[in-house]
Amino acid sequence: MRFARSALAAAALAAVSVGTTTALAGPASAAPNTTPQKVCGSAYKTVNSAPIGSLGTVYLTYNSSNGNNCVATIRNNPGTAVTMSAWIYIPDTEQGDEDYGQYTSYAGPTYVYGKGHCVDWGGHIRNVYVQVSGSNCGALKEQRVTFTR
Template sequence: MKRKATLALAASVAAAGATGVALAAPASAATSPAAVCGSGYSVIDHKALTGSTAYLLWNSSSGRNCVVTVKTTSVGTKTRTGAYLYVQGSNPISDVDDYAYYAGPVSAPAAGKCVQWGGGTNNQWWYSGWTHCS
């Protein structure tokens, strides 16, 4: 009898784990920073934060930077999340709202210019100094 109970419990745990993995797969596929920014972008920098990771991407063909902030906690629940990009000589741009998975993309031409970038969630926000001058 004890063995049957153990097997039933193990089957329940396995089923719950499999369900969690199946539900998480679409979110992780949709939150690839390069997929969010679009074709031709590659990650050139990132900042791991409490609750999210901010990514800076570059597209060498278009000369554009892109910023995406991907949530690492409260994923699937709408919480304050933001992405920020400031290209030297231009106005800063940002995307801040209640998002379930990520904020952004925010992108702008940046060839030959320095950028400030960042983002975060209510857990932690971060902004770079002038960097990635090309």
């Protein structure tokens, strides 16, 4: 959880310092130009996802052959580069990965070995952030948080 909080804090601070205050809506005619499998790899199957407001979706994928999870954040309306992130963290092992920057279509991929572990993951587009904690680990109920900065 420390990684997730620090990743979100860093992303939020960077977004504020860059002055990311652009409008939330993009052109209605644009469509995503990629998929989680194109970002993470064809062996990765989508196991969870969370909308990032109306801006896009962050996807959690899993590769059963190597036990790795991958996260990708994909915009609904690709276009001019905006601040985006994708991150993943395994609390049990304290392993994580993150991608943060200015992107036109997607952020990621971020990879971590997650077989048999709960996963915390999330991402952001512009000023809308999503964090999912305790995900994909059986009986534990995941917690989702979406917020705007």
